Amino acid sequence: MKRLLTTASLLVAMAVPAYADGTKIGVITTLSGPAGYLGEQIRDGLMLGLDASGAPYELVVEDDGRDPNTGVQVADRMLNEEGIKVMTGIVFSNVSGAVVPEALDAGAIYVSPNAAPSPLAGEKCNPNYFVVSWQNDSLHEASGAAAKKLGYKTAVALAPNYQAGKDAIAGFSREFGGEVTEIYTGVEQSDFASEMAQIRDKAPEVVFQFHPGGQGIAFLKQYQQAGHLGTIPMVLSEPSYDAVILKAVGPAAIGVTGTTHWNSDFDNESSKALVAAWAAAHPDVPLTTYAQQAYDTGLLIGSALNKAGGDGDMAALQAAMKAADFASSRGSFAFGANQHPVQDWYLTAIEADEAGNPKIVTKEKIREAVGDVYAANCKM
Amino acid sequence: MILLFEQLLNGLQYGVTLFLLAAGLTLIFGIMGVINLAHGALYMVGAFAASWVAIQTGSFWGGLLTGLVASGIAGIVVELGVMRRLYARDHLDQVLATFALILIFNQTTVLIFGRQPLFTSTPEVLSGSIEILPGLPYPTYRLFVIAVGLAVAIGLYFLINKTRVGMLVRAGASNRQMVRALGVNIQGLYTAVFGLGALLAGLAGVMASPIVSVQVGMGDEIILATFVVVVIGGVGSVKGAFVAAIALGMFDTMLRAFLPATLQQVMPGPEAQALGVGISSMGIYLMMALVLLVRPRGLFAGRG
Numbered sequence: 001m002k003r004l005l006t007t008a009s010l011l012v013a014m015a016v017p018a019y020a021d022g023t024k025i026g027v028i029t030t031l032s033g034p035a036g037y038l039g040e041q042i043r044d045g046l047m048l049g050l051d052a053s054g055a056p057y058e059l060v061v062e063d064d065g066r067d068p069n070t071g072v073q074v075a076d077r078m079l080n081e082e083g084i085k086v087m088t089g090i091v092f093s094n095v096s097g098a099v100v101p102e103a104l105d106a107g108a109i110y111v112s113p114n115a116a117p118s119p120l121a122g123e124k125c126n127p128n129y130f131v132v133s134w135q136n137d138s139l140h141e142a143s144g145a146a147a148k149k150l151g152y153k154t155a156v157a158l159a160p161n162y163q164a165g166k167d168a169i170a171g172f173s174r175e176f177g178g179e180v181t182e183i184y185t186g187v188e189q190s191d192f193a194s195e196m197a198q199i200r201d202k203a204p205e206v207v208f209q210f211h212p213g214g215q216g217i218a219f220l221k222q223y224q225q226a227g228h229l230g231t232i233p234m235v236l237s238e239p240s241y242d243a244v245i246l247k248a249v250g251p252a253a254i255g256v257t258g259t260t261h262w263n264s265d266f267d268n269e270s271s272k273a274l275v276a277a278w279a280a281a282h283p284d285v286p287l288t289t290y291a292q293q294a295y296d297t298g299l300l301i302g303s304a305l306n307k308a309g310g311d312g313d314m315a316a317l318q319a320a321m322k323a324a325d326f327a328s329s330r331g332s333f334a335f336g337a338n339q340h341p342v343q344d345w346y347l348t349a350i351e352a353d354e355a356g357n358p359k360i361v362t363k364e365k366i367r368e369a370v371g372d373v374y375a376a377n378c379k380m
Numbered sequence: 381m382i383l384l385f386e387q388l389l390n391g392l393q394y395g396v397t398l399f400l401l402a403a404g405l406t407l408i409f410g411i412m413g414v415i416n417l418a419h420g421a422l423y424m425v426g427a428f429a430a431s432w433v434a435i436q437t438g439s440f441w442g443g444l445l446t447g448l449v450a451s452g453i454a455g456i457v458v459e460l461g462v463m464r465r466l467y468a469r470d471h472l473d474q475v476l477a478t479f480a481l482i483l484i485f486n487q488t489t490v491l492i493f494g495r496q497p498l499f500t501s502t503p504e505v506l507s508g509s510i511e512i513l514p515g516l517p518y519p520t521y522r523l524f525v526i527a528v529g530l531a532v533a534i535g536l537y538f539l540i541n542k543t544r545v546g547m548l549v550r551a552g553a554s555n556r557q558m559v560r561a562l563g564v565n566i567q568g569l570y571t572a573v574f575g576l577g578a579l580l581a582g583l584a585g586v587m588a589s590p591i592v593s594v595q596v597g598m599g600d601e602i603i604l605a606t607f608v609v610v611v612i613g614g615v616g617s618v619k620g621a622f623v624a625a626i627a628l629g630m631f632d633t634m635l636r637a638f639l640p641a642t643l644q645q646v647m648p649g650p651e652a653q654a655l656g657v658g659i660s661s662m663g664i665y666l667m668m669a670l671v672l673l674v675r676p677r678g679l680f681a682g683r684g
Contacts, residue, residue, distance in 0.1 A: 227517030
C-alpha cells in the first residue's frame with residue numbers, strides 16, 4: 001500500500017515538474033527486484049542534488065529491472081521520442097554497458113551516479129561520458145589495500161559472475177597482493193550455502209565479497225548462520241555494506257571492516273547539507289552511498305546546466321561538466337583523464353550504536369587522490 | 381571430507397524443499413490428471429503471507445501458521461473456482477488456464493506487496509549453528525528445514541499407506557475411473573488433495589523465506605525442477621517424488637559445488653564458472669532424460 005502511494009506521488013511529481021521550462025533529464029535506474037532500493041536511493045539523492053544546485057529541471061524516471069534489454073528500449077524512447085539529451089541513473093554495469101554507448105551515439109551526455117565498468121573507462125572512454133561515483137575496480141582496490149594493511153595473506157574473494165563482479169575481484173587482487181581464491185556466484189543467486197561450505201574448506205585469513213543489494217543481505221545473514229562471523233574476518237567494499245543492508249542484517253554485521261569514498265559522518269558543509277536534507281525528506285529511509293553519489297551527480301549536472309544555460313548548446317554543457325565546478329559531499333573531487341573521479345578512500349569499521357544496531361564509523365584515510373588504472377588507456 | 385559432507389547436507393536441504401513441492405504436484409497430476417503450472421504460485425503465496433506476518437508481528441511461528449493457512453485456502457479456492465472446470469478438458473486447456481493463474485497470482489502480489497522483495501529473519505531459537513562434526517558448525521535453521529521435510533515425508537507415508545483417505549488417494553492414482561465407478565465422493569477427495577498439495581507447497585515457501593529473498597516470480601524458478609522431480613519419480617507416486625527429489629537435490633548441489641572448481645584447474649575463473657554453472661543447470665534434465673530412457677514412466681510409476 002505504502003509502495004502504491006509512493007509510486008502515485010512520484011507520478012504526480014513527474015507530471016508537475018518543479019519548473020515548467022526545466023531541462024529534461026532521463027533517469028534509467030533499477031527500481032524493481034532485490035536491488036530495487038538502489039534505484040530509489042539514486043532517484044531521491046539526484047533530486048536533492050539538483051534542488052540544491054538551483055538549476056531548473058524535469059526528471060523522467062524509468063525502471064530497467066536490472067535488464068540490459070529493457071534499459072536499451074527505455075533509452076531509445078527517451079533519446080528519440082522525448083528528445084532527452086542528458087541521462088543518468090543506471091545502477092548496474094551490465095545495463096550501463098548496453099545503454100551508455102546507445103546514449104553517446106545519439107549525442108547525449110551520460111553522467112554515471114554508480115556503475116563504471118572497465119571497458120568504458122579505458123579505450124572506449126568518451127568526452128560525453130562522465131562518472132561521478134568511482135571506477136568499479138577502484139572501489140575494490142581500496143578493500144584490497146585495507147586487507148593488505150591489516151596483515152592478511154590469504155583471501156577468498158566472491159562476486160557475481162558479471163562485469164562488475166569480475167572488476168571487483170580484479171581490483172581487490174591488484175592491491176591485496178596475497179593469495180586469492182576466486183569464487184563466482186550467480187547474478188540472481190540468493191542461497192549461498194554451497195559457497196559457505198567452500199569458504200569453510202579454504203579457511204582463508206580474510207573473506208572479501210561483493211554482493212550489492214538484496215544479495216548482500218542474504219550473504220551476510222548466511223555468513224553468520226554458517227558460523228563464519230567472528231571466525232573469519234570480512235573486508236567489504238561500500239556496495240556490500242550500505243546502510244540499508246546493515247539495517248536488514250542487524251547486529252550480524254558488527255565487526256566487519258569496510259572501505260568507502262564517503263560516509264555520513266564526514267565533516268564538510270556539502271555532506272552535512274546532504275545528511276540534513278535527506279533526514280528531512282526521507283526520515284524513515286537510511287542514507288546510503290548510492291544516494292550520496294547521486295547527490296553529487298545532481299550537483300554536477302545542476303552546476304553545468306546553470307553555466308551552460310540548459311541543454312541548448314551541448315558543447316558548452318560538456319565543457320561545464322568537465323570543469324567539475326561543484327562542492328562534492330566527499331570533500332576533494334576532480335576528474336581524471338578519462339573523466340572518472342580522482343578521490344580519497346577511507347577505512348571504516350562497523351560498530352554498535354547505543355541501541356546495539358550496526359553503524360558505520362570512519363577510521364582513517366587509506367588511499368589519497370587516486371584515480372583508476374584504465375585512465376592510461378583513454379585517448380580523448 | 382567435511383566439505384563433501386556439508387555439501388551433501390545442502391543437497392539434502394534443497395531435496396526436501398523440492399519434495400514438499402513435488403509431493404502435492406504429483407498427487408494432483410496423478411489423481412486428477414491435471415497439469416497444475418500454478419503450483420509454484422502457491423509456494424509464493426506461502427512465502428509472502430509468512431514473511432508479511434513475520435515482519436509485522438516479529439513472530440516466525442505466527443508467520444508459519446499464516447503461510448500454511450493462506451496457501452491452503454488459496455489452493456481450495458483455485459480448486460473450487462478454476463480446476464473443477466478443467467478435469468474433463470484436455471491438457472492444453474489446463475496448461476493455458478493454470479498459466480493464466482501464474483500471471484494473476486504474480487500481478488496480484490505486485491499490487492499488494494510491490495516489486496521489492498521481503499526479508500525475514502530466522503526465529504531466535506534457530507538462528508545460530510550447531511557443530512554436527514568437529515569443525516563443522518551447520519546453520520540450525522537449515523537442519524530444521526531438513527527435519528521438517530523428513531517429518532512431512534513420514535507423515536505422508538502414514539497418511540497414504542495407513543488411512544482410509546490414503547487408500548482412496550492410492551486408488552485414485554492408479555485408476556481414477558474405477559474409484560468414481562465405486563461411488564466414492566470424488567469431488568470431496570479432489571478438493572482435499574488439492575488443498576493438501578497447496579498446503580505443502582506453502583510450507584516449502586515458508587521454509588525457504590528466511591533463506592532466499594521473497595519476491596514475485598520466486599515460484600516460477602523452482603517449479604521447473606519440481607516437474608523434473610515428478611517425471612523422474614513417476615506421476616502419482618509420493619514415494620517416487622521423495623526418492624527423486626532427494627537424488628536430484630543432491631546431484632544438482634554437487635554439480636554446482638564441485639564442477640566449477642574442477643574446471644578452474646584447467647581454464648580461467650569466470651569462464652570455468654560460466655561453463656560449470658551451465659553444465660550443472662543442464663544436469664537435472666540430463667538425469668531426467670537418462671531415467672526416461674530406461675524407465676519411460678519414471679522410477680515408481682503409479683498407474684498400471
